[in-house]
Amino acid sequence: MECLHCSEVIEPMESDVVPVNEGTAWMHRECLLRSVLGSEDHIRRGAHPVGTCLPDDPRLTKHEAAYAAVMAWRETG
Secondary structure, three states: OEEOOOOOEOOOOOOOEEEEOOOOEEEEHHHHHHHHHOOHHHHHHOOOOOOOOOOOOOOOOHHHHHHHHHHHHHHHO
8 A cells, every 4th residue: 555645655563643534544653744734834934924935845755755744843843
């Protein structure tokens, strides 16, 4: 099975996954949070004009960018 956000394969024994869409799909926990929190830039800069968020770092995979956003959220409280 694949993560609905990042399309990476979810291993059978992977523990940090969340069922979505009534259990028909799965997401890594950080990918699910990224879909709600926004990009790392959005979190670190705080309130700013609509449309001015920078996209995820292109050097990162979607899963890595989601993890970076969650870490930024934890650091900024």
